[in-house]
Amino acid sequence: MPARQVAERLSAPALAVVTLALLALMFFYPVGTVLVEAVRVDGAYSLATVVEVLRDPFYFGVFAQALDDPAVVVRSFPDYRLGLFGFTAYQALLSTIAAIALGLPGAYVLARFEFPGRRTIRSLTALPFVMPTILVAIGFVATFGASGVVTGALQSLGLQVSSFTGTLGIIVLAHAFYDAPLIARITAASWEGIDAEMTETARSLGASPLRAFRDVVIPQLLPAILTGALLTFIFSFMSFAIVLALGGLSLATVExxxxxxxxxxxxxxxxxxxxxxxxxxxxxxxxxxRYEARQRAAGAARPPDRIDLLGPATKRRLFAWGYAVVALVVFVLPIVSLIVSSVTGPEGFTLRNYRFLVERQASAYAFQVKPLTAVTNSLLFGAGTLLLAVPMGVFLAIVSTRQFSGRKLIDTLSMAPFAVSGVVVGLGLLRGFVFGTEAFGYRFTVTGALAIVAAHAVGAYPFVTRNVAPALAGIDDSIVESARSLGASRARVMRDIELPLVVPAVLAGTAFAFAISIGEFDSTVILATGDGSYTMPVAIERFIGRRLGPATAMGVVLLVVTSVSFVIIDRLGEGSGFGG
Known part of the structure; x- marks a missing residue:
């Protein structure tokens, strides 16, 4: 057999081995380290720590108390002590409700109205996948903090307001800001798929507009709403940067x-x-x-015509314009406040915050956070992330579109990083590789920088997979079969035909991976402790605790980099596979 054919046959298995080895090293081993450490005390396996946590009311509230005294559930009703886990779930539930309340009207406007810029606004609903959570946090501090725009405006009206940060309400609102576009994105796609004839039939049978909406539209929207709600709950439950910056330890979640x-x-x-x-x-x-997989809907036979938003005043148009005002305040104000705060001070317009960044870079004190170092590290880590995440993501996308025994298992394992927080991955890498691990008689250690790249790649490659897989699945089978009938090997068909056809999806996934790396905070803040491997998000968090101005200036720099990545994503593809 010619060497070329042997190489083609072995290329796929070799790539599979490399991908699985990287996944094992960068994700499964660190996560396994955390799992083992949870059940290991003084060198011996023990559930002592687990039992201690389960029985501690600080962590599990009334449920921990009920282990010793079940009657406490009755005696303390309804004034239950939630504990750390209960509070985390409670704030995630409130955040989900707020995101639904804010996102559903947006879905209605996007699905039922036509107006200039609608496609651009729709593409902006992908922002939760690329916007750094620390950027949301600093935006809300600039808006609602002690020196925030809203706080200052209320004080100028004579109201005794000091700050809204440090309250559960502001955390819930920040989560709604972050997750409502996701609700709108998922629900709008479902709303556009409802056949107009079904509603018209209900109306012709005597149903009022409200009843037709309740009996025809809502049942078809409910799966999309529940899908978005579940995803939002997961994001809010694992939220870290927003809670850390806006609530601190007084409103601490598990993360x-x-x-x-x-x-x-x-x-x-x-x-x-x-x-x-x-x-x-x-x-x-x-x-x-599982729920998302069952809700794949076919396209509508005849979607309803969109209403022109610019026209005579009607109830629907007034509702849409009213929502536009609310959305402008909730979604635009924090970003505007961030920018305004970076160029203003007690004396008015000033560039001193940006001068501070420049001067800090020239400081001789090595322990101080240097902005240019943070920017350089972010870009270098982003480039390193692409070298790992893009090949892994593309290969796993190929695997997910093939039919073979065990495909579902591999597909599930490959998407596992989506469900594991960056804090867990960062802790596992810190304990497993940065501190060192014994194997084959040697002690293997890696630097914080390499661990950060690994953590970023773990968080980024699923988005590459979710962008590329639908594009591969959409390729006409007859093209592949024609090439195979002409003697081309499966590897050559993939290289010469399929991959060139999905280049836009690969590029969109690449942009996603880069944007996610640039904005990753959860794992980075753990792995960058004590060395010079801090990034822009970590620099913002360290500045927040000292002065708001430099933090907002650093936030604007991060906003510019993130926005450029988003523009590339918008130009190259339709966005994330999550939510369609």
Whole structure:
């Protein structure tokens, strides 16, 4: 057999081995390290820490108390103590409700109205997948903090308001800001797929507009709403940067408390809490993926015509314009406040915050956060992430479109990083590789920078997969069969025909991976501790605790980089595979 044919036959298995080896090293081994550490005490396997956490009311509230005294459930009703896990779920539930309330009207406007810029606004609903959460946090601090735009405006009216940060309400609103576009994106796609004839038939049979909406439209929208709600709950439950910046330890969720225990070098408790959270989020993500797979809907036979938003005043148009005002305040104000705060001070317009960044870079003190170093690190880590995430994502996309025994298992395992928080991955890499691991008689260690690239690649490659897989699945089978009938091997068909056809999807996935790396905060803030591997999001978090101005200036720099990535995504593809 010619060497070329042998190479073609071996290329796919070799790529599979390399991809699985990278996944094992960068994800499964670190996560396994966290799992093992949760059940290992003083060198021996033990559930002592797990039992201690389960029985501690601080973590599980009334449920922990009920293990010793079940009657407490009755006695304390309805004033239950939630505990850390209960509060995390509670704020995630409130955030999901707020996101639905804010996102559903947006879905209606996008699906039923025609207006200039509609396609651009629709593409902006992909922002939750690329906008760094720390950017949302600093935007809300600039809006609602002690020196925020809204706080200052209320004070100028004579109201005694100091700050809205540090409250549950502001955390819920920030989560709604982040997740409502996702609800709108998923629900709008479903709304556009409802056949107009079904509603018209209901109306012709005597149903009022409200009843037709209730009996015909809502049942068809409900699967999309539930899908978006479940995804939003997962995101809010695992939220870290937003809660850390806006709530701190006083409103800590599981993620924030894990980070706190890591900072206190209590790795046993941190691993136990991270494991419990991970198992819960994995169960939720599995439910989401199963539910999403069952709700793939076919296109509508005749979608209803969109209403021109610019026309005589009607109830529908007034509703749409009213929502536009609300959306402008909720979605645009934090970003505008961020930009305004970066160029203003007590004396008015100023560039001193940007001068501070330049001067800080020239500082001789090595321990200080240097902005240019943060930018350079972010770009370098982004490039390193692409080298790992893009080949892995493309290969797993190929696997997900092939029919073979065990494909579903591999597909599920490959998407597992989506359900595991960056804090867990960062903790596992810190304990497993940065601190060193024994194997084959040697102690293997990696630098914080390499660990950060690995963590970013783990978080980014599923988005490459979800962009490329639909494009591969959409290729006409007859093209592939024709090439095979002419003697081309399967590897050559993939190289010469299929991959060239999905180049736009690969490029869109590449842009996604880069944007996710640039904005990744959860794992980076753990792995960059104590060295010079900090990135732009970490620099923002460190500035927030000192002065708002430099933090907002750094936030604007991150916003520019993220916006450029988003424009590339918008030009090259239709966005993330999540939610269609």
């Amino acid at each position: 924030v408390w894990v980070y706190h225990r890591i900072s206190q070098l209590d790795y046993g408790t941190a691993s136990t809490l991270a494991t419990m959270e991970m198992l819960f989020s994995l169960a939720l993500t599995y439910a989401y993926l």
